Amino acid sequence: MKLKLTLACLLVGSGFAFAQQNDMKNIAATNPPDVALAPLRYLASDELKGRNIERPEINTAAQYIADQFKAAGAKPVDGATGYFQLFSLRFVTPSATGTVSLGSMTFKTTIDALQPEAKDIKLDAPVIYADKDIAAGLPAADVKGKVVLVDMGKVNQSNGSQYFRGMAALQKTLTEKGAAALIERWNTDATFWGEVAGYLGGSKPAGPADENQLPTLIINAAKLDDGVKTAGAKASINISGTGVKDIALKNVMAYIPGTDAQLSKQYLLLSSHYDHLGVAAVPRMEEGKLDSIYNGARDNASGTTAIIAAARYFGKHPAKRSILFIAYTAEEEGLLGSIYYAAHPVTPLKQTVYNLNIDNASYNDTTLISLVGIGRTSADPLIVKACQAYGLHVGGDPTGGELFSGSDNYPLAGKGIPAPTFSLGMKTFDGTITNRYHQLSDEAGNMDMNYVMKFIGSYILAAKYVADDPIQPQWTAKDVYEGAWKTLYEK
Ligand SMILES: [Zn+2]
Structure with missing residues (x-):
């Protein structure tokens, strides 16, 4: 009985193994x-x-x-x-010819200036440069009508979705305080920029347009020249030709x-x-x-x-x-x-x-x-x-x-x-x-x-x-x- 059972098990087992090999x-x-x-x-x-x-x-x-x-x-x-x-x-589709000037530095759309929401922007305004956390806490009087420039994320923070959640929160706060625009400076993982540029620099599915969205840009600037950080620095954003296509x-x-x-x-x-x-x-x-x-x-x-x-x-x-x-x-x-x-x-x-x-x-x-x-x-x-x-x-x-x-x-x-x-x-x-x-x-x-x-x-x-x-x-x-x-x- 025991032998038979063992034999039956062996046969079933080898049958499976044979089927699998086949x-x-x-x-x-x-x-x-x-x-x-x-x-x-x-x-x-x-x-x-x-x-x-x-x-x-x-x-x-x-x-x-x-x-x-x-x-x-x-x-x-x-x-x-x-x-x-x-x-x-x-x-x-984002504009391929737009420019963003900060003091003496100029960035080009789709290359080193990206828009999370592709739309035309034309504005000239003073820049205020702040740490991201400080920016959220600045009084309305300091940011009203200004372009707020912050460093994106924190050093060693490599999670893309964290960046964008943080951006959305800051956009909301700055909109309430009357800022003219938000520019986030990419200052973390240089190799990851290619992917971000590949995505945001290309066409994106057209969602429902949000007219109240604070104009927002991400610039790739390993170093900012000091002029941008001093009081009185100016920003000039000139983006036209964003479009829609099927x-x-x-x-x-x-x-x-x-x-x-x-x-x-x-x-x-x-x-x-x-x-x-x-x-x-x-x-x-x-x-x-x-x-x-x-x-x-x-x-x-x-x-x-x-x-x-x-x-x-x-x-x-x-x-x-x-x-x-x-x-x-x-x-x-x-x-x-x-x-x-x-x-x-x-x-x-x-x-x-x-x-x-x-x-x-x-x-x-x-x-x-x-x-x-x-x-x-x-x-x-x-x-x-x-x-x-x-x-x-x-x-x-x-x-x-x-x-x-x-x-x-x-x-x-x-x-x-x-x-x-x-x-x-x-x-x-x-x-x-x-x-x-x-x-x-x-x-x-x-x-x-x-x-x-x-x-x-x-x-x-x-x-x-x-x-x-x-x-x-x-x-x-x-x-x-x-x-x-x-x-x-x-x-
Ligand atoms: Zn993929």
Whole structure:
């Protein structure tokens, strides 16, 4: 009896191991390294100019992804236009010719003077220079009609969202006291300026205009000349030509029908964003090379490559559930592609039972997969099992939760769909991540391709396990999305 039980266990165990080896063999056969990595090398090449939504190359990227889906045997989704979901959004574009003078120093818009809210400003006024904390406490008589100049944040404070929260509070106080404008001087992390300039120097989604917003600028000035700090110094801001334009956008999508009579009515969504930051306004030296193209190899050519590889695998070895693939646009502008899709789904959201999104900043641990949203959905054990098959262990969000709302899983999670983000291994979110994250040096040539192959393989195997699992995934009890899940799926 005991022997029989042991034998039965061994047989069951080896049956599983055999099935897993077979799946891994099929994943490898449909995705030999040169084939699997070709989209990463192409999408991240200089030729595609950083896949910014305002550049024509993003359409080349979209067509390439559609062609890859088609070649894999994935079909166009009913309700889409071929392989595309076409839409357009209104953006505000900053002036490229504006100037800000402080004493004898002059700054240029989009280069070293940025506007959190792009709008025309024309004013001449005295400057008052103050520590940020002092500025908030200055009496109305001191700031009325003046341009208030402060140092942004504190030295060694490297959290972008802290800067902007602090700015909003100061704007409110200074508006009440009648200041003419606020100028914050970037004086902290010089390498981070490129990213800030890339974002604020480009087009931004047009929100509801706030006419009462205090005119505000951020200037990049490592040193201020002393004249600016003395009483009587003048500021002159001359910005015109900010505009509004509509930009045509494309989510790329396809699907592979499932094989099970019942489960095939449900969809597993595999998503990634394919856009990135484009080209820097001013080339700069990074790692001994003068560069201007944000290649976005990790972020997120690698993720898009993984969903293309998954299409290649499932095209030959379909799962029980149907698989929906979406390569989103405009993630870098604020998740705009996935927000649009969540509001205008092509496949009904209530048939979309799980979303394994994929997005990347960088990595600093090649034995790890970072599952952003770990511990929150019932599918975790399937993902862990898939990663272990490739010798990888699974960790969570190294920022302690900030990343969850920072990628395309988030709009669908809000609708109730269990939706974590699968990412390259980040043991910590420190300088070893930020030296590549949104930097010019995020290139395919400096990635560990052996690790990328394991990353892709484990992603596909995880997707297969979820797509074949008879149990519908759900948020864990008491998760903030548990209620939305029950509503969406009528549980
Ligand atoms: Zn990004």
